[in-house]
Structures are given as structure tokens and as C-alpha cells.
Amino acid sequence: MTTPQRVLVTGSAGRIGRAVVKELAARGHGVVGYDVRPTPGLPPDRSVVAGLLDVDALRRAAAGAACVIHLAATPDDAQFPRGNPPDDGDNFVSELVPNNVVGPYHVMEAARALGVPRVVLASTGQVIDGHLRTGHFPVTPDSPPRPRYLYACTKVFLEALGQVYARQHGITVMAVRLGWCPRDAGQVAEIAGGELFQDVFLSPGDAGRFFAAAVEAAGLPPFAVTYATSRYVHQLRYDLGETQQILGWAPQDRWPTGSSEF
Ligand SMILES: NC(=O)c1ccc[n+]([C@@H]2O[C@H](COP(=O)([O-])OP(=O)(O)OC[C@H]3O[C@@H](n4cnc5c(N)ncnc54)[C@H](O)[C@@H]3O)[C@@H](O)[C@H]2O)c1
Known part of the structure; x- marks a missing residue:
């Protein structure tokens, strides 16, 4: 039994956030959710x-936290591949920059100002997408970024930001x-149609257990890049060795377990 910790989860009302809140609460941690909408499963005074x-609300929420799990983000490009004019817009200036660039800066600044000792940042396999497309797998934490598109570029920034604050x-x-x-069901159908997608599937249960392990693990390195997926079906794409070594976490599920739990 680990000591209960106060944990701030941003993006707590989202797909992964809800799974993380559920797992942390089940393990007895004091979870504070932070989202533009109420977090299911948390009372109003902790949502x-x-x-x-x-910035003021963020700092109030982060005060006293032993760990911040930062999930809040615009979770993908509005459109990729680009459409033809006039339908060739993107969401870079309108959403990706404020939510995925400026937002993480405020999160790291809150952690710095308030002395929060640990932050876990949600990056994405889209930062190494180019390796997957050329058949270079398994990718490792050392694989250099080959971002898929603009959303992935913001996550390359996120990783760099974390390294700097560490x-x-x-x-x-x-x-x-x-x-x-x-x-959503559309994404489940997309995963069902591709072997690569099935291999990088992450179940809500494995996501929750991964972030709980990241809160509870002792002796983490000052900065680390890790991968988190469920168990592969066809071929290993992301090298989970370092994740397992650092956190003692290993996935339990395999596609399609938990895929339709929205
Ligand atoms: N789901 C995936 O397959 C996946 C894969 C790789 C990375 N990620 C990353 O994991 C994180 C969580 O993804 P998800 O799938 O749960 O996304 P989601 O869209 O379901 O949840 C994101 C949550 O963040 C909140 N949010 C967005 N901008 C915010 C802001 N400025 N302030 C406060 N709250 C804000 C939203 O209201 C939403 O509840 C994101 O950072 C995403 O980029 C997700």
C-alpha cells in the first residue's frame, strides 16, 4: 500500500483523464480534477x-500537490491531411498554441512556483510517427522526433519544456x-482497420494504471521519456522496456479490451 498523495489531474474530464481519476481514487489518492467541464466521479469541491x-485557478488547484498529471490539451489536428481551399484550415493558432503550448507553460510555472516535485506530461506517439511510417520499429525513448503534423509539433515542444524545467x-x-x-466509435473502427493501430492501442485500464504507477514510483530519474501502450497484437512498435524498468509498470490489456468504454 503506497502513501496517499494529493494529485492534480488536468484534462480530468477527458477520455484518459476519467480513467486516471478512477484509478487514482481507487488507490486512495486525493485527486483534484481540473478541466473546462466538470469531472465525472469527483465532488464539486475537487472538480x-x-x-x-x-493562472490563478491553476495555482490554487496545484497548491500542495505531490504530483501534477497534465493531460489537458487539444488532442489532435483539426484536419490532416489538409483539405483543398477553402477547406484547408488548421487549428494551430486558435487551439493548439493556447491549449498545448501556452497551457503547459502555465502548468510548469505553477509547479515551479509552488514547489510541486513531480509532473507527468502527456505526449504522443505522433512525435515519432515518421519512424513508424518507414517501418523503423520498435521506437525507443531515444528515437529523434519525426512529428506527424502540427499537433505533434506542440508535443515535441511539451517534451522540451519538461526537460528544461527538470x-x-x-x-x-x-x-x-x-x-x-x-x-469515440469512429476511432474504434479506425483501429479495427489497421494492424499498426491495434499494436499501439492503449486501453483505459492500462492508461489509468500507468499514470498511477508514475505517481507512486520511487526514485524516478530527473527527466525521462517513456511509452505507454497496451500489449501488442502483431508486432512490437513502441519499446516499453524503459517504462517497465523505471515504473515497474507493464500493460495488462490487449486490443480490443476496453476500447468501447467511453
Ligand atoms: N487518447 C489518445 O489516444 C491520446 C494519444 C496520445 C496522446 N494523448 C494525449 O493525452 C491527453 C488526453 O487525451 P484524451 O484522449 O483524454 O483527450 P480528451 O479530448 O478526451 O480530453 C482532454 C480534456 O482536456 C480538457 N481541456 C482541453 N483544453 C483545456 C484547457 N485549455 N483547459 C482546461 N481543460 C482543457 C478538455 O475539456 C477534455 O476534457 C492529451 O494531452 C492528448 O494530447 C491522447
Whole structure:
């Protein structure tokens, strides 16, 4: 039994956030949710409804936390591949920059100002997408970024931001390149149609257990990049060795377990 910790989870009302809140609460941790909408499963006094750009609210929510799990983000490109004019817009300036670039800066600044010792940042396998497309797998934490598109570029920034705050401010930071935890039936159908997608599938249960392990693990390195997926079906795509070594976590599920739990 680990000591209960106070944990701030941003993006707590989202697909992965709800799974993380559920797992942490089941393990007895004191969870505070932070999202622009109420977090299911948390009482109103522990479900902060605010945006990442509300610096005062963010700092109030982070006060006393032993760990921040930062999930809040715009979770993909609005459109990729690009359409033809006039339907060739993107969401970079309108959503990706405020939510995925400025927002994480405020999260890391809150951690620095309040002395939060540990932050776990949700990155994505889309930062190494180019390796997967050229058949270079399994990818490792050392694989250089080959981002898929603009959303993935913001996650490359997120990883760099975490590394800087670890080195310059002594915060223990883990950036996890997450596999695909589908948010709706359309995404489940997409995963069903591709072997690569099935191999990088991440079940809500494995996601919850991964982040709980990241909260509870002792002796983390100052900064680490890890991967999190469920067990592969066809071929190993993401090398989970370092994740297992650092956190003592291993996935339990395999596609399609949990894929339709929205
Ligand atoms: N689901 C996946 O397959 C997957 C894969 C790789 C990485 N990720 C990353 O994991 C994280 C969680 O993804 P998800 O699938 O749960 O996404 P989601 O869209 O289901 O949840 C994101 C949550 O963040 C909240 N949010 C967004 N912007 C916010 C802001 N500015 N302030 C406060 N709250 C805000 C949303 O309201 C939402 O509840 C994201 O960072 C995403 O980029 C997800």
C-alpha cells in the first residue's frame, strides 16, 4: 500500500483523464480534477472547472500537490491531411498554441512556483510517427522526433519544456508518448482497420494504471521519456522496456479490451 498523495489531474474530464481519476481514487489518492467541464466521479469541491490560461485557478488547484498529471490539451489536428481551399484550415493558432503550448507553460510555472516535485506530461506517439511510417520499429525513448503534423509539433515542444524545467528547476518530469486510447466509435473502427493501430492501442485500464504507477514510483530519474501502450497484437512498435524498468509498470490489456468504454 503506497502513501496517499494529493494529485492534480488536468484534462480530468477527458477520455484518459476519467480513467486516471478512477484509478487514482481507487488507490486512495486525493485527486483534484481540473478541466473546462466538470469531472465525472469527483465532488464539486475537487472538480475545478477552469481553463489552463486561468493562472490563478491553476495555482490554487496545484497548491500542495505531490504530483501534477497534465493531460489537458487539444488532442489532435483539426484536419490532416489538409483539405483543398477553402477547406484547408488548421487549428494551430486558435487551439493548439493556447491549449498545448501556452497551457503547459502555465502548468510548469505553477509547479515551479509552488514547489510541486513531480509532473507527468502527456505526449504522443505522433512525435515519432515518421519512424513508424518507414517501418523503423520498435521506437525507443531515444528515437529523434519525426512529428506527424502540427499537433505533434506542440508535443515535441511539451517534451522540451519538461526537460528544461527538470534541468533548470529540479522538478522530476516524465513525458509519456501515449498510444491510442479511442475517444469515440469512429476511432474504434479506425483501429479495427489497421494492424499498426491495434499494436499501439492503449486501453483505459492500462492508461489509468500507468499514470498511477508514475505517481507512486520511487526514485524516478530527473527527466525521462517513456511509452505507454497496451500489449501488442502483431508486432512490437513502441519499446516499453524503459517504462517497465523505471515504473515497474507493464500493460495488462490487449486490443480490443476496453476500447468501447467511453
Ligand atoms: N487518447 C489518445 O489516444 C491520446 C494519444 C496520445 C496522446 N494523448 C494525449 O493525452 C491527453 C488526453 O487525451 P484524451 O484522449 O483524454 O483527450 P480528451 O479530448 O478526451 O480530453 C482532454 C480534456 O482536456 C480538457 N481541456 C482541453 N483544453 C483545456 C484547457 N485549455 N483547459 C482546461 N481543460 C482543457 C478538455 O475539456 C477534455 O476534457 C492529451 O494531452 C492528448 O494530447 C491522447
